[in-house]
Amino acid sequence: MPELPEVETVKRGLEGFLVGKNFVGVEILSEKNFVGESDKVVGRKVMGLRRRGKALIIGLDGGWNLMVHLRMTGQLVYVGSERFAGGHPDEGFVSELPNRHTRVVFEFNDGGRLYFNDQRKFGFAKVMSDKDLAEDVFLKKLGPELWEVSAREFFERLQRRKNTSIKAAILDQSVVAGVGNIYADEGLHRAGIFPGRLVRDVTEVEEGKLLEGICEVMEASIDSGGSTMKNYVKADGTKGDYLEKFAKVFGRAGEKCERCGGAIEKIRVAGRGTYHCPRCQK
DSSP states (O other), X not given: OOOHHHHHHHHHHHHHHHTTOXXXXXEESOGGGEESOGGGTTTOBEEEEEEETXXXXXXXXXXXXXXXXXXXXXXXXXXXXXXEEEEXXXXXXXXXXXXXXXXXXXXXTTSOEEEEEESSSOOEEEEEEXXXXXXXXXXXXXXXXXXXXXXXXXXXXXXXXXXXXXXXXXXXXTTXXXXXXXXXXXXXXXXXXXXXXXXXXXXXXXXXXXXXXXXXXXXXXXXXXXXXXXXXXXXXXXXXXXXXXXXXXXXXXXXXXXXXXXXXXXEEETTEEEEEOTTTOO
């Protein structure tokens, strides 16, 4: 599943190829993956792209929008004078499109096409007015973006989940938007907090360090193009290198902690595989 930095890198990569172009056609190959009226899209110009949590929102003129969520296996592939792709890597990045995983095809006035592919059909493209966006249940449940909250507000929002583990709390998208498994583990390690500690036992000072740590690892990941793992690549089809360059604990079970030399362990917290250093994060 894409995390915030992956969606952000896809947004940044695609906006250079979509902004200013007009939709001239929408071909829906899977009704499950497209929500709304396609004629609200056709003829409209792309005004900009933005991200809200892990959702990509393509803003159109006339007060309309196209919200895309890649979920687990979605990908966006733009084919024009150049080819750019982001999302779950498979033959769709290089093969002729549409293919068996293509769910929606968007055509632009310059002849370019944007293919929304999704192996497992969990992702979606949804046509929404500005009013729809403001009232959307999914978006309204999202907490603020990490970079928009102060340390004090972060602490106060976490207290709503004071009887759960700190990792479960920061994974809760209603607390803050966009934190996923990789960045939760990395942020907790930077702050020296054991992932299974209850929120009520974590001090405000520690939670301030946690907010700072998560923001730092996410910024580093965005700069390097996302975490990639085995699923996600940048908008131009190249892989990010965050895990190779910057990850201190995630995916490194059995290796030495760079901070203290202790052995990194993998456990389960909040139902998720969790990496931590027992020495640094007591």
